[in-house]
Each structure stands twice: as C-alpha cells, then as structure tokens.
Amino acid sequence: MTSVTAARRKARKGIFRELYETFRDGDAATRLSFLVMGFGSLVKGQVIKGLLYLGSQALMVWYLVGFAWQYLSKLDTLGDVGMQRVWSEERQIFVRTPGDNSLLILLFSVLSIMLVLGFLVLWRANIRSAYRAQRLKEQGKPLPTFADDITSMVNERYHITLLTMPTLMVLAFTLLPTIFMILLAFTNFDQTHQPPGNMFTWVGTENFRNLFGGHPLIANTFGKVLGWTMIWAVIATFTNYLLGMVLAIMINNKGIRLKAMWRTIFVVTIAVPQFVSLMLMSQILHDQGPLNALLKQFGFIQQSIPFLTDTTTARLTVLVVNLWVGIPYTMLITSGILMNIPKDLYESASIDGASPARMFFSITLPYMLFVTTPYLITAFVGNINNFNVIFLLTRGGPMVTEYYQAGKTDLLVTWLYRLTVDRQDYSLASTIGIFVFVISAGLSLLVFNMSGSSRREEEFQ
Amino acid sequence: MKKLLSLALVLSLALTLALPVFATEPVKLKVWGSQEDQAMLQEMVDAFKAANADKTFEVEFGVVSEADAKTRYMEDPTAAADVFAFADDQLPAFVAADALYEVTRNKDEIIAANIPSSVKAASSGDHLYAYPMTADNGYFLYYDKSVISEEQVKTLDGILEAAKAANKKVFMDVSNGWYIASFFLGAGCELRVDENGVIVCDFNNEAGVKAGEAIKAFTADEAFLTGDDNILKGGIGETIAAGVSGAWNADDIKSKLGDNYAATKLPTFTMGGEQVQMGSFAGFKLLGVNTMTQYPEEAMDLAAWLTNEENQLKRFEVRGLGPANVNVAASTAVQDNIALAALAAQAPYASSQAAGLDNYWAPAEAFGTTMEAKDYTKDVKTLLDEMVTAITAK
Amino acid sequence: MSEIRKPKAMRHNLVRALPVIAVLAALTLLLPWLHVPAQEGADYARTGINLLLFDRGILRLIPLAAAAVLALLVGLSLLARANRAGVRALVVLFSVAVMGSIYTLLTAKVTADASGLMPQPFLVAHLQIGFWAFLLLSLVGLVVALMALRQPATYVVLTAMGVVWLLPILWLVITSLRAESGAYTTYIIPKGWTLSNYTRLFTETEQFNFPRWYLNTLWVSVVTCIITTTLVLMVAYTLSRLRFPARRAFLNLGLIIAMFPGFMSMIAVYHILKAVGLAKSLISLILVYSGGGVLGYTIAKGFFDTIPRSLDEAALIDGASKNTVFWKIILPSSRPILVYTAITAFIAPWVDFIFVSVIMKDDYANYTVALGLFKMLEREHIYQYFTRFCAGAVLVAIPITLLFIRIQKFYVEGVTGGAVKG
Secondary structure: OHHHHHHHHHHHHHHHHHHHHHHHHOOHHHHHHOOOOOHHHHHOOOHHHHHHHHHHHHHHHHHHHHHHHHHHOOOOOOOOOOOEEEEEOOOOEEEEEOOOOHHHHHHHHHHHHHHHHHHHHHHHHHHHHHHHHHHHHHOOOOOOOHHHHHHHHOOOOHHHHHHHHHHHHHHHHHHHHHHHHHHHOOEOOOHHHOOOOOOOOEOOOHHHHHHHHHOHHHHHHHHHHHHHHHHHHHHHHHHHHHHHHHHHHHHHOOOOOOHHHHHHHHHHHHHOOHHHHHHHHHHHOOOOOHHHHHHHHOOOOOOOOOOOOOHHHHHHHHHHHHHHHHHHHHHHHHHHHHHHOOHHHHHHHHHOOOOHHHHHHHHHHHHHHHHHHHHHHHHHHHHHOOHHHHHHHOOOOOEOOOOOOOEOOOOHHHHHHHHHHOOOOHHHHHHHHHHHHHHHHHHHHHHHHHOHHHHHHHHHO | OHHHHHHHHHHHHHHHHHOHHHHHOOEEEEEEEOHHHHHHHHHHHHHHHHHOOOOOEEEEEEEOOHHHHHHHHHHOHHHOOOEEEEEHHHHHHHHHOOOEOOOOOOHHHHHHHEOHHHHHHOEEOOEEOOEEEEOOOOEEEEEEOOOOOOOHHHEHHHHHHHHHHOOOEEEOOOOOHHHHHHHHHHOOOOEEEOOOOOEEEOOOOHHHHHHHHHHHHHHHOOOEEOOOHHHHHHHEOOOEEEEEEEHHHHHHHHHHHHHHEEEEOOOEEEEOOEEEEOOEEEOOEEEEEEOOOOOHHHHHHHHHHHOOHHHHHHHHHHHOOOEOEHHHHHOHHHHHOHHHHHHHHHHHHEEEOOOOOOOOHHHHHHHHHHHHOOOOOOOHHHHHHHHHHHHHOO | OOOOOOHHHHHHHHHHHHHHHHHHHHHHHOOOOEEOOOOOOOOOOOEHHHHHHHOOHHHHHHHHHHHHHHHHHHHHHHHHOOOHHHHHHHHHHHHHHHHHHHHHHHHHHHHHHHHOOOOOOOOHHHEOHHHHHHHHHHHHHHHHHHHHOOOOOHHHHHHHHHHHHHHHHHHHHHHHOEOOOOOOOOOOOOOOEOOHHHHHHHHOOOOOOHHHHHHHHHHHHHHHHHHHHHHHHHHHHHHHHOOOOOHHHHHHHHHHHHHOOHHHHHHHHHHHHHHOOOOOOHHHHHHHHHHHHHHHHHHHHHHHHOOOHHHHHHHHHOOOOHHHHHHHHHHHHHHHHHHHHHHHHHHHHHHOOHHHHHHHOOOHHHOOHHHHHHHHOOHHHHHHHHHHHHHHHHHHHHHHHHHHHHHHHHHHOOOOHHHHHO
C-alpha cells in the first residue's frame, strides 16, 4: 500500500514539473494551449484534433456556467433558501416555490468536480499533444494525422479504446454514488432534514462520534451488531466452504454414477431466484408455518419451534438456511478446482494406506485453501454484506429493547437498510456504510495484493 | 338561448384568458391509494372528471398503502403522488418535512362535514393539513360466537378459557407497538409527543410494569397466538377463536366465520388482581396534497371530492370502511355494521393515535418479541426500562 | 467398475449383509408396530394392525406388504446363491424398505386420524420401538449392501441431501397448484388443485401485470446481456493482455469499488438518472445492470490469463493490430467464458428486486418480474396473492434453471478457476 501511494506522489510531482517545463520550453502556440485548448494543434495543422479539444473546452465552460455553478456555489452550506410559501388571496392557497435542494446540490457538485477532474486530464493531454507537435515540427518530422491517431487507438493506445466506455459506466453508476454516500456521512441528512421540504448541512464528524460512543445506545448497538456480523461472516463462510467442498468431493468420487443428475439437483436450488426460495423458507419456518404444523401433528413437538423469532434459534436458522442457499454454489465452484489436484498426490497417499478422511485433511484441504484463498475472501466479504438471507428470512429480528432500531440477526447492512428505508436516517446509515466498506475493501486489498496468486499473475501465461 | 350562448362564450373566453395553461394542456395528477381501493378510486375519479368537465384531467394511480405512504413519499417527494392517502400518525412527519399543502380551499366546509376528532387528527395547531377520509384506523376484537359466549368475551381470561376448552387459539399481534400499547394505555400509562416533538413515555412506571406482567402472562398462555393479519384471516373459525384486528379485515373474517361472526370492544385484562379495560389507539386515514404538486388547486379539489360525503358513503358500502363524515357516520347502515359498532364500543377507551411516534415502534416491537419468545432472561421491569430509554432517545 | 471382483470377497460381504435381511424380514412381520392408547372408558388397547384392518387402512399397506414378501423371497434365494445381481437387488430392496417405513408412517397418520378410533390425533409417540428398529436397520442394510457392492455409501447421504434441497422447491410447485388462497398455511398438500393461479397471472392484469413484467424483464435482460458481455470482455482483455501505467490501480479499484453497500448508492443513481430524464424507465435499468455487471470482469480476466500469450505474440509479430488479436485470437478461444458471462448477465435482471424498486418506485407498468413477485408478498397482498406468487416464481425459475444447467458445465470445467486464482 505504502509503495503505491509513494509512487503516486512521485507521479504527481512529475505532472507539475512536466507542465512547468512544457510552459518554459513551449512556443507561443503551445503556451496558448494552456488557455485555449487545441490551439497548438490547430496552428500546426492538426485541425480535427484541435477542433475536438476546443469543442470540449467550450462544452465544459457551457456546462459549468449554465448548470454546475448553481450547485457548486452552494456546496459549502448545501443550500440556504428553504421552500417558500406565500398566501395568494386570488387562488385561496399558499403558493409554494421550491428552495434549495441539498441532495441535488451535493450530488451535482460531486458530479461536476469529477467532470472537472476528467477535463483536467484532457487539458493535460492537449498540452502534451501541442508540445509534441511543436517538437516534431522543430525536428522537421511529419505530424501524426488524425488517421494516425485513430490507428494508434487500436494499437499502442488500445487500452484507452477498450476501457473508456466501461470506465465511464463504472464512474457514473458506482464511483460517483459511492463518493456521494460517503460525503453524506458528514452531513445531518435525516428525517428532519429531508429535501426538498428541508435542507441538510455539514456536521463534520458528529455521526462518527455518535457511532463510537457519543450516543451510548447507538454505539452499543453498533458494537453488538458488528460483533454478530463478524461471527456470522466467519461461520457462514467456513461452513459453506467446507460442506460445499465435501459435497463436491462426494459427487466427484470416481464410483458415483449420474454425476450430472446429482449436480443438477443442487443446481436447481440456485437457479430458483434467491428471493423466492428465501421467502419460501421464511414461510416454511414461520411459527405458524407448515414445518412447525407438521412436527406438531406428528407429535415431535408440543410448542412451535421459534425458528425465526428467538435469538438463538433465529441465528442458527439463518446459518443453516444460508447453508441450503450456499452449498450448491460452493459445490459448483470447487468442482472444477478439485479435478485439478494432481492425481499422483492421492495415489502415493493411498499406497501409504491413508484413510479418505486423512487424505482430505492432508491433501485436499491444504491444496484447496492454497488455491482458493482469494475466493474465500470474496465469500467472506459477500457474507458481511449478505443482505438477502437476513432480510428475507428474519428482517433482522427478533428485535430487542437494548438495540437501537435493530434486531439480533441484523447485520450492519440490514441495519443500515432499515435506517434508510424506515427512518430516512441517511447520515447514520452512510457512516455505517463507510465502516462496512473499510472492512471489506481493506481485507480484499490486503489479501489480493499480499497473496502469491496476484504476484504470480504473469507466470500463468 | 342566445343570451345563454353568449354568456357561455364570454365565460369560456374569460377562462381561456385567465387560465391559458389549463385550457391548452391537461391537468396531470397522480393518486396513491391502497391495493384494495384501486377500482373504487377509479370510479370516484371518473365521477370527478365528469363533474369538472371544463378541464381535462389525466389521472394516474399508484398503489401505495396508507401505512407505507410516508416511506414511499420520502424516497422522492417530487416523484410522489399529488394526492395520497396516509394514516394520521404520519401527519407530523409529513408536516415536519413540509410535504403537505395546507388545506385552504373550502376549509370550513370540510371541518363542518367531518367529525371533530378526525379534523383534529388532520390538523397541526390551527392549520388543517389533510382531508379526513375514514375513521376506522383502530382495532377491536373479532370472535367466534360458537366458541365464546357474550359473557366470556368481556374478560381476557374468559376468552382464553373458552378458547382452551375448544382447543383453539386467541390471536393478537403482540410484537407490534400499535397493538401492544392497548395494555399500557389501559393501565393508565402515557404515550404522547410534547410540544418540542419529544416523545413522553412512562410505560416503565409501576402501572406499566404491572401491564407488562399481564402481557407476559397472556403471551405465556398456551392459547395465545401471534403473527400478522394474514394468520388471523387464515385461521379464524378453524384454529382461532378470537383475534384483535381492525375493520379492514371485516369482510374476510365475516366470510370465514359466517353465522358465528361477532365483534366487540377489547376485553378487560387482569392487572395485579384487578380487571382493567384494555385501551387502544384510534386513528383516521387522511388524504393529503403534496407540496410538490404542479396543480395545487386541482389536487385540493380532487382530494376534497374523494373525501366528500358521497364518496365516504361509497367507501363504507364497497369496502366497509368507517366514515369520518358526520352524516354518513350517523346513517343506520353504518350504525348496524358489526365491526364498526365494535369499533365505536371501543372508542371510549381509545386514545387518539399519538402522532410522531417514529421512535416508539421498533422498541415496542422488541419488547413484544421478547415476550412472545418467552425469553425471560431479563425481568419485565428491566425490559421496559430499556424500551423506554430507546423510545425517548435522540 | 472396471475391476473384476473375486467371488470370494463377494460372498464374504454378503455374509455380513444377510443377517440384516433376515432380521428385517422378521421385523416386517412383527406388525404391531403401532400402539394405540385405550380410548376413555374402553378397556382394551387396539394394536396397529387391528386399527388398520378395521378401517380398511390395510389397503394402503399393500405396497409395503409386497415389499416385505419380496424381501423374504430375495433374502432366501440369496442364501442359496450369491452374486452381484443379487446384491444389487438388495440395494433396491433396502431403499424400498426405507421409503416404505416413511410411507407407513404417513399412512398410519392418515388412517388413524381418519378412523376416529383414537382419543387424540396420532403422534409419533404412539409408534412402538419396532418401527424405529425397522427404519434404522433398513438404513444400515442399505449402507452394508452398498459397501458389499463396493459402491460408495455416499449415495445415501446424497439422496438425503437431495431430498432436503428439493423439498422446498417441490413445495413451491405444489403451492402454485393450490386452489385455496392464503399464506402461512398449516398444511402442505392442498385441499384443492387448480391451474388457475397460472392463468390468472395472465388474465387478471389490472394491478399485477405479470405478462408485461415478463416482457420487460426479457427485454432488459437481453439488452443487458449484450452490453455487459461486450464490456466485460473488453475490460478483461485489456487488464489481462495490455500493460499500461494505471493498470494496477484499475485492478485494485475494480476489486473494492463495488463493496460499498449497493442500495445506498442506488439513491444517488436514481437522482442522476432522474436528472437526465431516465428515471422509472427500462433504459435506466439496462444502464444500471450493465454498469454493475462490468465489475464482474474478474472471472473473464482469469480465463484470458490462462490463454497462452505466445498465440497473440506470434500474431503481433505477423503485423496484426491488437484489435485484430482481440477479435481473431482471443474471442474465438473464449467460447466458454463468453457463454458464462452472457448467461450470468442475462440472469441478473430476473433476480434483483432492490435496485429495480429504487428506480421504478410506484410505476407498476415498468416493474420486472422479480419486483412484481416481491410486491405480491407484501403484507396487504400476501393472503390473496401467495399462490399466484408461487406460480409466477415457477415461471421465472424454469428458464433460469435451464440456463443454469447449461452453465454448470462451464463451472465444472473450471472456467471459474480464474476467479479463485485471482
């Protein structure tokens, strides 16, 4: 991690030095390109390129003045004029005029800042291009034509061609919203500060302080819910992993016939959309549901088993149902890898007279753990964020009096879902979201960059 | 004839001049109502269009139940309906969010036409913010006449005994703050919002703890059954002998019970050796006009139309909903309705649904859930203390 | 199976298995397996056989009796001469015995409850130890017989697991055929059967317009599938084959960016879409699913990593552009990952109900099936719509199941190996 930031810092220093040197060594046209984009290219005959640069600059100015400024100028307070109401004697109503919308101010400010950053990259490219054209001309070499530029897009700059569209989509639909939500954690956006009727504003780190002790009830709930989230993620991941692998081994066993049929049986349960099967499960396991009714009718039990309404049983139930949901998936994933385990390992072991259990623990498991560590981490992170299983089965319940708007099976994600949907407590939810993000992202980055697999990436090819 | 024609001409000219917008383009409005109301709303709106033929209306409908209105509205007020139905406990939240257009057109008529308590529920201070639509947002007891006698139904103990004798259950959704409050309110506890918007709740005082013990005893009874409305609707007449619910289920329950269909006020319960009448929440369903609407006058007129005497009567006839309109409520048909009569019988013991209780629901549900799960690791007093702390927090 | 077994070993195994059969056969005949408590006032207790006889429940036991006789016959014939066919027959026999005892339990319940001869409903407590012994021994017998065949006994475990995994699905199908409405029923077998849940999905469309939702979903998923597949292949190829300055940053960002709880960012996405006038439209759904789907490039990248580099290097030396390499070399050898990516992208719109609800809000006409079905289960609808929900779920599950059966091949072939290797 540190080396990455260091490299980036170095690169940034480089950018400024490069800009300075370009300005120092550039001719008038190149220097003017600092102000009027595409000027250098236009002067030197690269008309299409120059016009494109110029056009993008015009577009940007138009966007900033015509649209972005009304939001950017209010970013510091997130709006200061509320909704107006004026009595109209003629119409016999209060005429309403909308005021500032803090939500839109924040959102479009972030969007505009991102666009400006993107524009700066373009601006730098324009300067570089102008300088390159200048140097080429000084050396008497021919300038690349627009056609040459296009050709380079499918060769040395092919990555730009391929990545532009996907990157834009990710920026718009993932990165921008994420930054927006992270910023919400520093505001007081909640039920009483809900735009457009009301405005919210910056409150610094108040939400973080509340979460870590400033508000005893919330802090206590956060600690407990975080604890259960971690316990859940660890148990859910490992039980799924081990049992899924055992199932895969059973099906892949040489002697088993109709392998495809067995696999299909389990695949059917992943193919039924998860929300359907989980809603069914919550019906089946309900206090008054068919499973309890059957058990009672046959006399196995007298009272309904509170599968989903008692703390301990509910926690067990979600873990077990998660197995039902997850095992087939693990089975599919591990099947392929299991077949790749070198056969000679097993042969020599069986000559030594090792039992199947021993072979599993001394050959299969270590091999699988070694190969699938990244997958395990993905699964672990997935379980920290396992919204469906908890939300559809228990909705986080059973609720308890000692928690703030949370229940005993609530994970951080389901808790923050409740906070946003039922309570519109967006700022607190975002704060929790940041925390979930830090745990998940930290873990993933650590494992992917530390584990051998990413370093050995080149070796596979 | 000529005179009339020219008058019409002048009038229409004046209209076109005064309201050029309305003459050229249609008034687009969106109405939110619950699933069951959709067909009825369509008819009402058709009648509205016919009655206001001078303008073109394009009315769109969205299915959002009264209970969900606030949540759905808050997701994006500008995309919400122009006219929407909601339960009166959401009013303060809507007012705080500046979501409701104050009712200023025909205000006096609306106040005069509806029962005072419903007008109060639709107001904040002296300002009327919504149109009373129904007055049945409360609960009472449905029971199976063949299992429980009129005498037994007066006390909770009697009901439980009769149900047990028939090997049946007594249903109440205790893990729901709305219903569980009936014990505490019956015990004389207080739950309200003070002038600063802070919840005042003393469910953990001496009387409250006794009520809590009564809940504990009730939920521990072998005839006790919990769940949501769907459990009651599915089981009454078969495995369930009696259940607490509201008028919106009257039709389903009536069809299940047939001749044995009966309803009455909530029973008394044993609290520290004495019989105490259960309290309840009573509320109203209201129609509000969104402050974000493009057409405030038309939206208000539509809201007023949808809640006028004729349409409140229609609501009662089609869906069995209790009217807030004075005249409709006084009609014999309404008076004879078993479910609404039960609601009226409960009314003296009902508190108007204290509004602005957002912090109340989750902790109350938590207490009920703990009782239902028969988790007695903490005593009732401790649980109630925790509950009240959570309710009054923030 | 290729090994040839020695008859001696075979016989040895049978010797272990046969006593079990004998015990079983005997137990089957010890039919007073049910103890019926005395009725109030009556001075005798009925035995199970007696009860079943009186109430003609014995008819229900004919299959079991047949199985018992068969067991006896086969057991006797095996005593004389043991061969593999015989042991195989044993396996079948024991399986039948296990299923038979479960069947008997259910029969007893139905018969005893219907007879009215017992003072209270039939309970498992009324079963005598003989029943449990029979069940247990049949299971043991099955395992022993399988081992005698040198067949893994895991068949028993697999079958048991298969039943647990399939029962809820079976219940879904059964409920979709239930005539009476209602949720949280206390019984499993419907009181009446009907196909109307399916037909009503397509005829009663005023509120819940299922056919329209189905078409919406189909349209969204087809377009999403095309866009996502294209984008994913582009990204995966770039990150696998091309080297450029920000590559490591891209890899890391792609890894973590999707980890912020999704539905919270959806609020922002909704407002962005609304600002460009796309809120509540199917196009916005396509954009959102494609935008999210792009981040699933890891598996494809892993797959490309395994295609030998020498192939494209040779082409580059021959003067091909990188573009040509992508189309002419990489893509043709990527059919498995192409199909895998496409199917995964196709399925996403069928199963998501959160994102689509944030985007569509109250616009029922533009819902997808997943959200529509989810709506049917809301508290005010579930009582009326639960059976129709099940019917709809079956209709959604069928195409997805077929697609999944197709991709499982790629999973097993190790297409996903790339993902786990990083």
